[in-house]
Amino acid sequence: MTPAEHDGSDLLAGFSAIVRRDLLLAWKRPGDALNPLVFYAMVSTLFPLATGPSQQQLLLNGPGVLWVAALLATLLALNGLFVSDYEDGSLDQLILSPQPLPLLVLGKSVAHWLTTGLPLVLVSPVIAMTFSLPTEITGILLLTLTLGTISLSLLGSIGAALTVGLNRGNALLSLLILPLAMPVLIFGARTVSLAVAGDATSSGVYFLAGYCMLNLSLAPFATAAALKISNE
Amino acid sequence: MSEALSMGGYGPYVWSCIGLTLIVLAVCAISARRRQHRIFNDIRTQLKAMEQSR
Amino acid sequence: MWTFFHKLASPPHFYRIAPAFIRVFAVTGLVLIGWGSWGGLFEAPIDYQQKDAFRIIYVHVPTAYLSMMAYSIMAVSATIGLIWRMKLAHAVAAGAAPLGAWFTFLALATGSIWGRPMWGTWWEWGDPRLTSQLLMLFLYFGYMALRSAIDDPLKADKASAVLALVGAVNIPIIHYSVYWWTSLHQGQTVMEGKMPPEMLNPLLINILGFTLVFGALLLYRVRSEVLYRERRSRWVRELVLGGEMR
Numbered sequence: 200m201t202p203a204e205h206d207g208s209d210l211l212a213g214f215s216a217i218v219r220r221d222l223l224l225a226w227k228r229p230g231d232a233l234n235p236l237v238f239y240a241m242v243s244t245l246f247p248l249a250t251g252p253s254q255q256q257l258l259l260n261g262p263g264v265l266w267v268a269a270l271l272a273t274l275l276a277l278n279g280l281f282v283s284d285y286e287d288g289s290l291d292q293l294i295l296s297p298q299p300l301p302l303l304v305l306g307k308s309v310a311h312w313l314t315t316g317l318p319l320v321l322v323s324p325v326i327a328m329t330f331s332l333p334t335e336i337t338g339i340l341l342l343t344l345t346l347g348t349i350s351l352s353l354l355g356s357i358g359a360a361l362t363v364g365l366n367r368g369n370a371l372l373s374l375l376i377l378p379l380a381m382p383v384l385i386f387g388a389r390t391v392s393l394a395v396a397g398d399a400t401s402s403g404v405y406f407l408a409g410y411c412m413l414n415l416s417l418a419p420f421a422t423a424a425a426l427k428i429s430n431e
Numbered sequence: 432m433s434e435a436l437s438m439g440g441y442g443p444y445v446w447s448c449i450g451l452t453l454i455v456l457a458v459c460a461i462s463a464r465r466r467q468h469r470i471f472n473d474i475r476t477q478l479k480a481m482e483q484s485r
Numbered sequence: 486m487w488t489f490f491h492k493l494a495s496p497p498h499f500y501r502i503a504p505a506f507i508r509v510f511a512v513t514g515l516v517l518i519g520w521g522s523w524g525g526l527f528e529a530p531i532d533y534q535q536k537d538a539f540r541i542i543y544v545h546v547p548t549a550y551l552s553m554m555a556y557s558i559m560a561v562s563a564t565i566g567l568i569w570r571m572k573l574a575h576a577v578a579a580g581a582a583p584l585g586a587w588f589t590f591l592a593l594a595t596g597s598i599w600g601r602p603m604w605g606t607w608w609e610w611g612d613p614r615l616t617s618q619l620l621m622l623f624l625y626f627g628y629m630a631l632r633s634a635i636d637d638p639l640k641a642d643k644a645s646a647v648l649a650l651v652g653a654v655n656i657p658i659i660h661y662s663v664y665w666w667t668s669l670h671q672g673q674t675v676m677e678g679k680m681p682p683e684m685l686n687p688l689l690i691n692i693l694g695f696t697l698v699f700g701a702l703l704l705y706r707v708r709s710e711v712l713y714r715e716r717r718s719r720w721v722r723e724l725v726l727g728g729e730m731r
Contacts (some may be wrong), residue, residue, distance in 0.1 A: 295591050357651055361644050374630050375648060378623040379655050382662035389666060406665075410658065421651050428643045435527055440538035444579040444602055445540050448595040449522070452544045455591050459584060459702050474716045475725045482726075 213298035217306030261330030262391035316348035360425035521690030547695035549592035555585025560653035563646035575642035586625035616717030651730030
């Protein structure tokens with residue numbers, strides 16, 4: 200079948216098949232999805248233990264700690280994004296399939312976010328409570344973390360695609376992605392801090408939303424190109 | 432002369448910057464040269480070995 | 486005109502004519518740096534605010550400018566290499582990365598030394614330029630790490646080109662976010678206002694001089710890259726076995 204024969208529903212079918220497949224795989228091996236979540240909770244509790252229990256300090260550092268932990272947890276989960284597909288050969292199938300590769304890759308990122316990013320977002324209000332962050336900021340916390348983790352999943356998929364099949368790809372992946380993830384970290388943590396201080400947060404939220412859109416539209420193409428190169 | 436070199440007390444800062452820059456430029460030049468020599472010699476060794484085995 | 490570029494892009498031709506350019510660039514560049522630095526260090530008047538410490542500008546600004554220039558060269562040649570599959574372009578990208586990293590390091594180090602007498606601290610997070618330079622250095626490290634992690638040079642060229650492009654898209658965003666971040670806590674700035682010509686001219690001379698030296702180093706590295714990439718070709722065989730000098 201040539202690409203010209205596709206209609207919209209056909210494209211959607213391929214996309215949703217990928218999402219369903221990856222969700223099913225995650226369902227069968229819940230440990231893989233739980234690990235980042237546990238990691239997130241653990242890193243967040245390390246900081247108060249290291250810096251002392253002063254509530255004022257926790258309030259000041261809480262948003263930053265939360266975001267650093269979220270960033271690291273997302274990175275941890277990214278390493279496996281394409282590895283199993285690469286090892287069992289289904290990556291070849293993905294690349295050779297008549298469906299456009301960027302769309303399939305977007306499907307993988309969506310499934311990845313649903314299994315790691317979303318749970319992370321959902322538990323963060325609980326962790327925020329342990330930092331004695333006020334409950335009024337829960338809305339802004341959920342919003343910024345949602346936008347931010349989507350961006351991180353998409354950005355990270357580029358790194359995962361570039362390092363798939365390499366030895367010690369894990370450390371390399373962090374080295375590639377961390378500098379690119381700085382805008383998300385800066386705007387995410389700052390916006391939550393501003394919310395805690397009771398200041399206006401709209402500029403940060405707009406930035407995160409815009410950055411998320413940029414990643415949604417560009418990252419799948421970069422990831423697809425990188426996958427093709429890595430799988431040669 | 433020493434007055435000009437001391438830079439009104441800021442001499443150590445200014446001169447360490449200049450010195451560091453010169454050192455890094457030298458390191459860049461030397462490492463580029465060594466890389467060129469290594470690549471050249473590697474290719475020569477390989478080609479000679481191939482010729483002898485023929 | 487076009488034939489000139491075509492010949493330039495042909496590896497053996499490039500390999501042969503590069504040394505002449507390297508020599509001219511290096512000699513002119515070093516003379517200019519000597520001239521500009523003499524003017525900047527000894528002849529330019531003292532800055533009324535920063536006294537003699539401002540003279541660090543004569544090495545800081547050229548290296549900072551070249552650290553960004555190197556990334557642009559890398560990203561542009563990576564794009565050319567990806568789209569037109571030009572081998573020389575990938576060689577340029579490979580040669581520019583370590584130089585860019587070294588110049589970024591220089592810009593960071595001189596900026597930090599400059600900051601010590603001005604801000605009373607070696608590192609001021611409030612200065613957006615230092616912070617974004619640091620992130621730039623990390624980007625270079627990532628690029629070089631990816632390149633060296635892939636054994637197949639053709640694959641390394643293409644994969645690192647994708648990374649360079651992704652980085653090029655993100656650099657303006659990273660700069661913007663760092664500036665936004667520091668604007669919230671009032672960063673200090675070094676050097677404001679216009680410079681008189683006797684201060685500015687040595688700086689311009691030094692910028693030109695450093696650019697030429699950078700160009701010479703880049704051409705030298707690209708020449709090595711070309712030699713390595715073409716190691717199985719006939720012209721390299723004739724060159725190496727013909728007893729010709731390096």
